[in-house]
Amino acid sequence: MIPQAHSSSNVSSAPSVVSRLRRLWFLLLLPVFAAAGFDAVFWTQHYQRVKSNDHALAEATVRIVLGRFAQDRDAQKAREGLLEALKEDPSYPSPRFYLGFLSEELEDWEGAITSFRAFCDLEPSSDRCATARLEIKRLAEVQTDSPQALKDFRYSQKIRLAKSALGAGSPKSAVMFASQASAIDDTRWEAYAIGAAALTKQKQFDDAAKFLGMAMDRAPADTKPKLQAALDQCNKEKQYAAFALAGAQALQAKQYQVAAAQFDQA
Secondary structure: OOOOOOOOOOOOOOHHHHHHHHHHHHHHHHHHHHOOOOOHHHHHHHHHHHHHOHHHHHHHHHHHHHHHHHOOOOOHHHHHHHHHHHEEEEEEHHHHHHHHHHHHOOOOOOHHHHHHHHHHHHOOOOHHHHHHHHHHHHHHHHHHHHHHHHHHHHHHHHHHHHHHHHHHHOHHHHHHHHHHHHHHOOOOOOHHHHHHHHHOOOOOOHHHHHHHHHHHHHHHOHHHHHHHHHHHHHHHHHOOOOOOOHHHHHHOOOOOHHHHHHHHHH
């Protein structure tokens, strides 16, 4: 069973040992700095700035966890990392926001709702809270709807992740999420279209063309012209890449006329 996302009942509110030591470090060294000729007023002010930013350690943990997740896409591991950030600083809102989405990816709907609600309790007037409330509404509907509604929700979730990965410059992750979406519902076209776009960015033109063909087989009539245009562009990029490669190889072999001809065709 996947463990539930954090709630205030299972995370201690006591400040972490690291956080306490971080504060004490400045106080203990103030006399040393003063004796060495450093400005004690400056270091006192610096300590107050650090003291006032109680979320610094938790924020750093969140950044590290999300950075790793962007690479390995291990949602369970990322969720455990965010729970550690909450143990370090239970009053920091951000981990709960991301826990909601990670719980969605793990299909832990109750855990996602719990995390989103806890986030809004801490940050009720932010744009992110508005987003969290929309997710809560969607998740509540999914849990009371038909199996087909749940299937549609899971599919749309993977499509959203694929689009996000593609927009963030991570085509490999986009292909992974698109493949997961097509595994959920192979009768729809969107996953194949996004996968084709990601494969084109990786210069895997033959596979991209195959995906676009599968998308066109599944797409409604009014979408097919756009997919055909994408296929034409894919073939053009494939041709350009082939001429450019041939030109570079000829240039390396000092076959300058051949290289010029290849580059002209590109």
